[in-house]
Amino acid sequence: MNIREYIESGILELYVTGALPEDQMEEVTKRINEYPELKEEVEKIELALISFSEKAAGIDKFNLPSLDNSLFSNKKQSQTKQTIYKLYRNISIAALLLLIPSLIFNAYQYLENQNSKRIISDLRNQESIFTDQIESLKTSSTIADSNIELLKQNETTRVTLKGTEKIESKTLAVFYNKSSGKLLIDRSILPEPPKGMAYQLWSITSMDPLTPVSSGMLNFSELNNNSLLLSSVDRNAIAFGITLETEAGADQPNLDQLYALGTI
Amino acid sequence: MSQISEDILIKKIRERDSSVMEIVYQKYALSLFGVIYNITGSKESSEELLQEVMLTIWQKIGTYDANKSRFYTWIVRIARNKSIDSRKTRAFKNEQKTQTHENIVSIVDNLKDNSFDSEYFDIVSFVEELNTKYLQVVKLLYFEGYSQAETADKLDIPLGTVKSRIRKALEILKKYLS
Numbered sequence: 001m002n003i004r005e006y007i008e009s010g011i012l013e014l015y016v017t018g019a020l021p022e023d024q025m026e027e028v029t030k031r032i033n034e035y036p037e038l039k040e041e042v043e044k045i046e047l048a049l050i051s052f053s054e055k056a057a058g059i060d061k062f063n064l065p066s067l068d069n070s071l072f073s074n075k076k077q078s079q080t081k082q083t084i085y086k087l088y089r090n091i092s093i094a095a096l097l098l099l100i101p102s103l104i105f106n107a108y109q110y111l112e113n114q115n116s117k118r119i120i121s122d123l124r125n126q127e128s129i130f131t132d133q134i135e136s137l138k139t140s141s142t143i144a145d146s147n148i149e150l151l152k153q154n155e156t157t158r159v160t161l162k163g164t165e166k167i168e169s170k171t172l173a174v175f176y177n178k179s180s181g182k183l184l185i186d187r188s189i190l191p192e193p194p195k196g197m198a199y200q201l202w203s204i205t206s207m208d209p210l211t212p213v214s215s216g217m218l219n220f221s222e223l224n225n226n227s228l229l230l231s232s233v234d235r236n237a238i239a240f241g242i243t244l245e246t247e248a249g250a251d252q253p254n255l256d257q258l259y260a261l262g263t264i
Numbered sequence: 265m266s267q268i269s270e271d272i273l274i275k276k277i278r279e280r281d282s283s284v285m286e287i288v289y290q291k292y293a294l295s296l297f298g299v300i301y302n303i304t305g306s307k308e309s310s311e312e313l314l315q316e317v318m319l320t321i322w323q324k325i326g327t328y329d330a331n332k333s334r335f336y337t338w339i340v341r342i343a344r345n346k347s348i349d350s351r352k353t354r355a356f357k358n359e360q361k362t363q364t365h366e367n368i369v370s371i372v373d374n375l376k377d378n379s380f381d382s383e384y385f386d387i388v389s390f391v392e393e394l395n396t397k398y399l400q401v402v403k404l405l406y407f408e409g410y411s412q413a414e415t416a417d418k419l420d421i422p423l424g425t426v427k428s429r430i431r432k433a434l435e436i437l438k439k440y441l442s
């Protein structure tokens with residue numbers, strides 16, 4: 001570009017007066033920034049126009065009114081706004097800084113809470129188990145007390161039932177109270193009956209002819225820790241026998257499944 | 265402080281530092297007053313408008329784009345637009361259309377009235393050299409805000425002539441006023 005020709009074209013004067021279209025104004029600005037000579041010339045033109053305007057003002061600068069600085073009072077507002085903005089910004093940052101550890105703490109607390117809930121749940125289950133066990137022990141204790149009470153009575157006698165080969169001929173102790181008809185059987189040597197089967201107690205009231213009367217099923221499923229089983233028998237019994245029957249029980253004893261037999 | 269660069273002034277206004285407005289005022293107020301006064305013809309109105317222009321500079325600084333014009337060009341445009349609007353509302357509109365020559369005379373009168381440095385300023389030679397045809401172009405482009413094309417159309421001269429006349433006018437201004 002020929003700078004001299006460009007200057008002499010008059011475009012810089014049009015530029016300073018703002019008379020060029022916008023695209024040309026931008027183009028001239030770009031060239032001014034590129035070429036210091038153009039910038040210098042533009043500053044001269046500008047100074048000339050400023051001087052011309054000042055001289056055409058009809059007054060000197062000492063007769064100008066003072067600048068009304070109250071016009072810019074929004075400076076304070078702006079500063080206040082900026083202060084408020086900064087305050088909000090700082091509060092936001094502080095809140096964020098507090099929020100992050102808080103979130104971490106909350107997450108930790110949540111996990112701890114879940115863990116605590118799980119432990120409480122486990123403890124409740126254990127408590128339930130313990131309660132059941134206590135109830136079971138109480139029942140066992142009550143039964144044991146009742147059995148002991150029966151054993152302590154004078155009318156209670158010890159009867160020995162002789163075991164068959166099914167229990168290797170071991171003897172089986174029975175405590176019988178004739179006045180109440182109650183019977184305690186030490187079932188410890190009886191093996192657990194097969195599934196679907198149960199021991200049945202028979203009261204034998206006559207040997208000739210043999211007259212067995214069912215005195216009920218010996219329930220093995222409950223109170224397993226209690227080796228003594230209580231039952232009620234016919235007061236006219238002269239002997240007792242135990243057979244293995246189906247769970248429903250039988251009307252007549254299956255002598256092939258006789259486990260023990262003994263007279264009073 | 266008065267030697268503060270124009271870039272810094274603009275930056276500080278953008279940063280809402282109102283203290284720099286006094287510097288802007290010291291630097292450009294008389295010039296802006298000259299533009300306003302030569303459009304409105306009223307000193308009282310010009311004083312009011314000058315304050316309005318300063319307020320507009322303060323409020324609209326965000327719209328100033330250094331890539332599109334000089335800062336001075338931008339503030340003169342504000343002064344010019346406000347002055348023309350004021351003149352219209354004061355019912356000068358119809359007169360100004362036909363009184364181009366009269367306005368030029370008033371510019372010359374204003375130059376003559378401003379005798380504070382006449383000892384160093386040969387106003388007679390200046391006015392004679394800056395004859396009417398150059399003043400017309402300065403008036404339309406600078407005081408009235410006409411574009412190059414509008415000026416050419418208004419004076420019924422080619423676009424290139426507008427360029428050469430404004431160039432010549434500024435040469436004369438530089439010669440006498442720098």
